Amino acid sequence: MIRTLFTTIYFLFVFCSTLLHGQPAYYSSIDFFQTGDDLKVQLSDLITETHTAFIPYTAQSTDTWGILSTSDLEFSTSDNVLLMYGYDNNDGMFISDRLRGVFEKCNFSGCTGTAGLWNREHVFAKSLANPSLETNFPGPGTDVHNLRAADSQKNTQRSNRLFIDDSGVESKVTNDGYFYPGDEWKGDVARIIMYMYLRYPSQCEAMNSATGSANYSPNGDMPDVFLEWNEEDPVSLLELTRNDVISSYQGNRNPFIDNPYLATLIWNGPAANDSWGTLSLAVFDEVLISVSPTITNRHIEISGLGESDFNVIIYSHLGHELASFRRSKTIDVSSFSSGLYIVHVVHKKGTSQVKFMVR
Numbered sequence: 001m002i003r004t005l006f007t008t009i010y011f012l013f014v015f016c017s018t019l020l021h022g023q024p025a026y027y028s029s030i031d032f033f034q035t036g037d038d039l040k041v042q043l044s045d046l047i048t049e050t051h052t053a054f055i056p057y058t059a060q061s062t063d064t065w066g067i068l069s070t071s072d073l074e075f076s077t078s079d080n081v082l083l084m085y086g087y088d089n090n091d092g093m094f095i096s097d098r099l100r101g102v103f104e105k106c107n108f109s110g111c112t113g114t115a116g117l118w119n120r121e122h123v124f125a126k127s128l129a130n131p132s133l134e135t136n137f138p139g140p141g142t143d144v145h146n147l148r149a150a151d152s153q154k155n156t157q158r159s160n161r162l163f164i165d166d167s168g169v170e171s172k173v174t175n176d177g178y179f180y181p182g183d184e185w186k187g188d189v190a191r192i193i194m195y196m197y198l199r200y201p202s203q204c205e206a207m208n209s210a211t212g213s214a215n216y217s218p219n220g221d222m223p224d225v226f227l228e229w230n231e232e233d234p235v236s237l238l239e240l241t242r243n244d245v246i247s248s249y250q251g252n253r254n255p256f257i258d259n260p261y262l263a264t265l266i267w268n269g270p271a272a273n274d275s276w277g278t279l280s281l282a283v284f285d286e287v288l289i290s291v292s293p294t295i296t297n298r299h300i301e302i303s304g305l306g307e308s309d310f311n312v313i314i315y316s317h318l319g320h321e322l323a324s325f326r327r328s329k330t331i332d333v334s335s336f337s338s339g340l341y342i343v344h345v346v347h348k349k350g351t352s353q354v355k356f357m358v359r
Contacts, residue, residue: 023259023276023278024253024258026046026050026253026258027046027255027258029042029046030042030043030046032265032278032279035265035266036218036265036266037219037266039262039265039266040198040266043198043255043262043266044198044199044201046252046255047195047198047199047252047253047254047255048199048252050251050252050253051143051199051250051251051252052250052251052252053249053250053251054138054139054142054143054250055067055138055142055143055144055249055250056137056138056142057135057136057138057141057142058107062249064120064142064144064147065105065107065120067144067245067246067249068081068120068144068147068148068149069081069102069105070245071144071241071242071245071246072148072149072238072242073102073241074099074238075237076241078102079101079102079103080099080100080101080102081099081100081101081102081118081149082098082099082149082238083097083098083099083100083118083149083150083151083154084121084123084148084149084150084154084181084185084188085121085150085151085154085158085171085181085182085185086098086099086100086150086151086154086171087169087170087171087182087184088169088170094115094116094151094153095115095151095153095154095157096151096154096170097151100116100117100118100149100151104116104117104118105117105118105119105149106118106119106152107119111152112152112156113152113153113155113156114152114153115152115153117151117152118149118150118151118152119149119150119152119155120147120148120149120150120155121147121148121149121150121155121158122141122146122147123146123147123148123188123189123192123193123196124146124192124193124196124204124209125158125159125160125161125209126141126160127160128160128162128204128208128209129200129203129204129208130202130203130205130208131203133146133203133204140199140200140203140204143196143199143250144246144249144250145192145195145196145199145242145243145246145250145252145254146192146195146196148188148192154171157173157179158171158179161173161177161178161179162178162179162209162210162211163178163179163180163181163189163193163209163210163211163225163226164176164178164179164180164210164211164212164225165180165212165225165228165229166180167180167183168180168182168183169182169183169184170182171185178211183233184233184236185233186229186232186233187229187230187232187233187234187235187236187260188233188236188238188239189226189229190225190226190227190229190230190233190256190263191230191235191239191254191256191257191260191263192254193206193209193210193226194206194222194226194230194256194263195254195255195256195257197221197222198255199252205221206221206222206223206226207220207221207222207223209223210223210225210226211223212224212225216267216268216269217266217267217268217269218267218268221267222263222266222267222269224269226263227263227264227267227268227269227270227272228269228270230256230260230263230264230269230270230272231260231264231269231270231271231272231273232270234260234273235257235260235273235275239254239257240257242257243257243258258275259274259275259276259279260272260273260274260275261273261274261275261276261279261280262279264280265279288304288352289302289303289304289305289343289345289352289354290302290303290304290354291303291343291354291356293356294355294356294357295356295357295358295359296333296356296357296358296359297333297334297358297359298332298333298334299330299331299332299333299334300330300331300333300343300356301329301330302329302330302331302343302345303329304352305329305345305347309326309327309347310326310327310345310346310347311324311325311326311327311345311346312324312325312326312328312331312343312344312345313325313343313344313345313346314331314333314341314342314343314344315341315342315344316339316340316341316342322336322341331343333356333358336358337358338358338359339357339358340355340356340357341355341356341357341358342354342355343355343356
């Protein structure tokens, strides 16, 4: 396993103290003591329950065109969208463009594949879902987390080809008929497929979107290539912006954009970036210490440390750091209010933590 669990108390207070600084409140209901399928089910339930609005594909009011025209902008004041799979704006070829004017879109009938226009790419291809993703009514086929602005011809080139690993900035159809999205976009692809699998687990199985082995995941339900891309291509500013914009319309978020390491906790594979800095904490050996008295209103004495260097940190039961001391075995707690506290000791041989009560 990528991560061995800490002792329960250690993980609890470190998790709580860092949670307040990095993890969005959106995930406050998730029990991150769990990993694998247990964590996968929790996140699947969360993004399903918070998906409160289904966006029409094309409509007179708010539709997927309108959202993408904001979410996929190069930057907030730009007049250009970033094109999925694009890599070169200077070769004179529309199909390889990385940028396109936001109003130069293929939102009228009969324009599919028209040069110089952008349209809506289903990253999890419509026909690879079971049943296929429909766009005639709001639902899985109009989930904007799965839609990206793409050059109309490039979208046609990708079609419903399975993704495969390769290298280079160029997105391309490989010699064996698969599709490589390009170095800039492979992480985006991976995180979208992971989202779709959790949001529509029976309809959009990740294994139906790529070719290759699935050796990392215990259940063989996530292609290795997506876990590798998730680690190799970090989350971009565009992904972060899209997640916020789409969430403001649909209500739900893509967890793997908020923290790519969630994929590592669920399916193993290469350790992706832990955006919150809370889920990939190193495992330490435990140093046995004791505190006396365990119920006090004056001071506590820490024993079991010897004479070597150490640091002591006092946390509330909610994980808030209250005080820290260097090489101090006697701690005055007379100013603490009544309640439960945790003593955390960092020692050259490892760490330890014990509880005490102020009355």
